[in-house]
Amino acid sequence: MDKKPCKSQEVEVRKGPWTMEEDLILINYIANHGEGVWNSLARAAGLKRTGKSCRLRWLNYLRPDVRRGNITPEEQFLIMELHAKWGNRWSKIAKHLPGRTDNEIKNYWRTRIQKHMNKPAEVCYSNQSDCELLDQQASSSQLPCNSTNTTNADLMGTSYSPLSSFDYYNNIEAFSGQQQQQVMLESPSSQEDNYWNMEDIWSMQILNGN
DNA sequence: AACCTATACAACCGCGAGATC
DNA sequence: CGATCTCGCGGTTGTATAGGT
Known part of the structure; x- marks a missing residue:
């Protein structure tokens, strides 16, 4: 080492x-x-x-x-779900996202998701389609859509997270709307223009x- | 146009676990 | 059985660039 x-x-x-x-x-x-x-x-x-x-x-x-760039909404939900389950076990999370690396997921989490979670939940873009998507994800992955029954400690082990579970899932919900809009606006290749690709x-x- | 700030991502660092000698 | 080495992980830093003033 x-x-x-x-x-x-x-x-x-x-x-x-x-x-x-x-x-x-x-x-x-x-x-x-x-x-x-x-x-x-x-x-x-x-x-x-x-x-x-x-x-x-x-x-x-x-x-x-x-695979680099353009995290899909599905991947994004998976990241949030698995992070809720395991905390900062990035390599473990990465194993469930084929082609994604722990480093990329970690960066994505820190720059895109954590930032939004730290904001107060007043920015709620939730509309029906967002909720449907969230529900779909929740049902397919056992992620409680708005659970107040499960604590973060239950979900994440001891080392994790100052947010209450209520805040956590509220923010996921709020965030899903934002990200959906953002994903729709981004052209698929725009992010990769600066790289010479693999x-x-x-x-x-x-x-x-x- | 120039400067400042925020953001995204690549890369480095320190550490622990396991393997090997 | 201890010393050394390799691997892998998670945290942090550095830097390029986009966007705002």
Whole structure:
């Protein structure tokens, strides 16, 4: 666990954003040799990165099955439901969202959901269709739509959440309306224009003969 | 146009658990 | 059985960019 830097890594370790070259090196190396044993992988691939950094980059960004951006309303509800159940167990939550990473879910939660939950519940966009969607989700996933019977401690274990269950589910309800509107307004690809997408990388990799 | 602020996301850090030597 | 190593997790920080003034 990174207690001591590996001798061969003391020389030079790059930090910060990954370059396209580094990405390609990592992808090619993993395509040829498989993933795992990240420290030696980083060295063998000739990357001036820690194994940890390589692992993170691969899992969160480069893996071919990773889906990025545009969290669907269904995924959003699932995240809220599972977070209510398990708290900040992001990797556990991520296992139930194919293609989503714990890091992405964590970021999504902190930037989009938690923010709304911390607001008072006066902003309630609930309309009939929102409630229907919420009901659907609730019935399919055992999420109580407006339960006051279950405490957060019951749902989340000891380490979690200052909100009362009433506030929590009220906010989920309020939030669902907001997000539905937001999702409708967003064009599917708008968020990804700034990224060179993974299809590009993989097609380049194919061109490289891998 | 320039500056400021908020937001979103990529990446890093520290830690614990489990495996291996 | 202790030391070391790797992996994985959750929290936090850094930075690019969009939006507002």
